[in-house]
Amino acid sequence: MFDIILFQPEIPSNTGNIIRLCANTGARLHLVKPLGFTLEDRLLRRAGLDYHEFATITVHETWADCATCLKDSRLFAVSTKGAQRYDLNQYVAGDAFIFGPETRGLPPEILGSVPAQQRIRVPMVPGSRSLNLSNTVALVLYEAWRQVDFEAGR
């Protein structure tokens, strides 16, 4: 099982898609405040989420709280500025992946706190700015899950 961390997410429909993605892949979802919405937001709920899908979520007041909660996990920072292509690492169950807010990306202090090989990027053609947050989470989470042979999936 993997941990997905959204650092200060801003757009409710992205988080709604990611809640469903995590529920369907067995990943735990961590949201680090401040959030750009509440968990009751109609745009988040519009993803048609079932009650049980919210069970995978932990909301943290600060990044320090989240980091303490995941202190035993290997942390990967997912960024357009990542040094390493996301598909070239070997992932193991228990790895954690942190993603930045839609308009700002991850702050330098979080990016700088992980080794270069754990700062990962999804390739894009030259001149591109970034992918959609929920698409990026899906790509990275499915690559990690594929590498553990879709453990507990069918």
Ligand SMILES: C[S@@+](CC[C@H](N)C(=O)[O-])C[C@H]1O[C@@H](n2cnc3c(N)ncnc32)[C@H](O)[C@@H]1O
């Ligand atoms: C819309 S992007 C933020 C754009 C911001 N200007 C940046 O360059 O990071 C939101 C988040 O999606 C993820 N993301 C989007 N495209 C990515 C890519 N090609 N490689 C890695 N992460 C990406 C990152 O976690 C990023 O912080």
